[in-house]
Amino acid sequence: MTSQIRPRPEPRLRRRSGGKVIAGVCGGVADHLDVSVFRVRVVFVVLAALAGAGVLAYALLWFFCPAGDDTAPAEPRERRQAYGLVVIGVMALIGNLIVASSAPAQSFLAVLFVLGGAALVWREADVTGLSTGRSRLLTWSRLILGALFVIGGLVVMVAAPDTPLAGMNPILLAVLVTIVGGVLLTVPVWMRMLRALNEERAARIRTDEREEIASHLHDSVLQTLALIQKQASNPDTVARLARSQERELRQWLFGDQARPNESLAAAISAVAVEVEETYGPEIETVTVGDVTADELRDPARARAWGALVAATREALVNAAKHSGASTIDVYCEVVDDEVEVFVRDRGVGFDVDAVDPDRQGVARSIRGRMERAGGRARVTSTPGRGTNVALTLPRTAELTERPADPRPENDQEIA
Amino acid sequence: MSEYRLFLVDDHGVFRSGVRAELAGEDGLEVVGDAGTVPEAIAQITATRPDVVLLDVHMPGGGGVAVLRGVTDALGSEAPVFLALSVSDAATDVIATIRAGARGYVTKTIDGKELADAVRRVAEGDAVFSPRLAGFVLDSFTGKSAVPEPHLDPELDSLTKRELEVLRLLARGYTYREIAEELFISVKTVETHASNVLRKTQQSNRNALTRWAVNRQLG
Numbered sequence: 001m002t003s004q005i006r007p008r009p010e011p012r013l014r015r016r017s018g019g020k021v022i023a024g025v026c027g028g029v030a031d032h033l034d035v036s037v038f039r040v041r042v043v044f045v046v047l048a049a050l051a052g053a054g055v056l057a058y059a060l061l062w063f064f065c066p067a068g069d070d071t072a073p074a075e076p077r078e079r080r081q082a083y084g085l086v087v088i089g090v091m092a093l094i095g096n097l098i099v100a101s102s103a104p105a106q107s108f109l110a111v112l113f114v115l116g117g118a119a120l121v122w123r124e125a126d127v128t129g130l131s132t133g134r135s136r137l138l139t140w141s142r143l144i145l146g147a148l149f150v151i152g153g154l155v156v157m158v159a160a161p162d163t164p165l166a167g168m169n170p171i172l173l174a175v176l177v178t179i180v181g182g183v184l185l186t187v188p189v190w191m192r193m194l195r196a197l198n199e200e201r202a203a204r205i206r207t208d209e210r211e212e213i214a215s216h217l218h219d220s221v222l223q224t225l226a227l228i229q230k231q232a233s234n235p236d237t238v239a240r241l242a243r244s245q246e247r248e249l250r251q252w253l254f255g256d257q258a259r260p261n262e263s264l265a266a267a268i269s270a271v272a273v274e275v276e277e278t279y280g281p282e283i284e285t286v287t288v289g290d291v292t293a294d295e296l297r298d299p300a301r302a303r304a305w306g307a308l309v310a311a312t313r314e315a316l317v318n319a320a321k322h323s324g325a326s327t328i329d330v331y332c333e334v335v336d337d338e339v340e341v342f343v344r345d346r347g348v349g350f351d352v353d354a355v356d357p358d359r360q361g362v363a364r365s366i367r368g369r370m371e372r373a374g375g376r377a378r379v380t381s382t383p384g385r386g387t388n389v390a391l392t393l394p395r396t397a398e399l400t401e402r403p404a405d406p407r408p409e410n411d412q413e414i415a
Numbered sequence: 416m417s418e419y420r421l422f423l424v425d426d427h428g429v430f431r432s433g434v435r436a437e438l439a440g441e442d443g444l445e446v447v448g449d450a451g452t453v454p455e456a457i458a459q460i461t462a463t464r465p466d467v468v469l470l471d472v473h474m475p476g477g478g479g480v481a482v483l484r485g486v487t488d489a490l491g492s493e494a495p496v497f498l499a500l501s502v503s504d505a506a507t508d509v510i511a512t513i514r515a516g517a518r519g520y521v522t523k524t525i526d527g528k529e530l531a532d533a534v535r536r537v538a539e540g541d542a543v544f545s546p547r548l549a550g551f552v553l554d555s556f557t558g559k560s561a562v563p564e565p566h567l568d569p570e571l572d573s574l575t576k577r578e579l580e581v582l583r584l585l586a587r588g589y590t591y592r593e594i595a596e597e598l599f600i601s602v603k604t605v606e607t608h609a610s611n612v613l614r615k616t617q618q619s620n621r622n623a624l625t626r627w628a629v630n631r632q633l634g
Contacts, residue, residue, distance in 0.1 A: 284547070288550050327588075329587055342587045
């Protein structure tokens, strides 16, 4: 059994991990869109100047994109360039705030401290956990510094005498500020929890799927294998069990096959499977092309199709019962104006001219059926080399209720 | 009879040892190695230089096609011939492997003697069609597609009447000898037709070849 499941290429946006300057968002976007990272950064800076949209976009992408697995650090030159752009972006943001409102510069500074502090904390305690690879002292000092910035900024915002918030109840204000500060500082922790939750759900789905596969294998493959072990002395049964299991498993693995009432190819295959399971010889079915489901359901012709499938079955049963061959080949081809089915075995064969009436009757039942359906049947056989049955049905033929064919029997060809 | 060196590539160890056991009694064939992964296969085939590689179509890490490409890139015209060996239903993979340059395709239910014959035939430069492969190829060459085909090469993108006849008989399960008798031509001529069909399958521009296989997979 070979697996049909391949990992899909993942089109997800991932932040740069090793090559990050702040959070790797711009790098990730650049990798995703296959453009230069510098351009992406410039776009974010320009957006930052538009009422801070770039900053908001950056923060959101930071939250919602998983970190990538790259390890190469950014080049010093790129890093310096990026820091320059960050400064420009921050200045653009300040300019924006000053233009947009009339609040004093003190408040902006506080806002900047809060944002900067939050960025510092988020960067250190990223959603993937505390940054590694650097000294813990540095990490912790940055975390503490970031927290101090956030708290300090918030305190300044609240305590400043001419702030817009000054009119509020001081206790309420204190509570509000504490909550805001707490949320800002713990965002990485929340994100990490959210992600862990998602991963757990994915793992559970995987486990469920695995269990479903296991139970299917238990019900089918393992049962069959147990049967095969018990029947080890009977090679025919073993082969039959193995084949039917193989077919069933393949159907399960490779998805829905066309249904026999909507596809001639499927109908022929189904008949072959049925005969194989009843009589034992291996039947290799090859189909080329197919008729449309509409054509197959057309009430005027439905019985002609039925006759073709029934004649195929008859030929297969004959070959299975009388030829003694271990394999039978079935070939069905749909061409522009007709359908051809060939059933062939390499068994004992028979002399078509000198057949006993019993088999002659069988040959006629195939031929009679095909001719009433507007088609033809041709049986060729050579003693010792096997039998060929060729069935031909025009795609426009209708079943006529003629009486059985009155022609003489000796029109059979001999190979 | 000359001695052919054979290499097995299959991700199932049990299957590899089964093939080894089946071919052990065959004269003129020597299994010189086997591999279960794509990189291992490429490295070992490049090192051992076998005559024929028996290639599993469906493997993790790119499958038979990846092995074929890797070995052909490394050895160029010195590369061994490849015979695809498949569990038969994944038409997409089979067609892809044939198009990547495999000289034939047989199913895993083939018995040891037939397999040995198939190996000898590809080693001698012949093409090996199982009825199912013949069906796949016929389907893709005769499939009437509604979409116009760009860049049709009339020589490559159609089969001659004789080639079609040979292919149909192959799909019906005839051996080369039986086809030769049926069409009153020599076995050598049948081989030539089969090789031409394989060459056209590998070189043809027909998108239908791939598209058909994809449709078949979904249907």
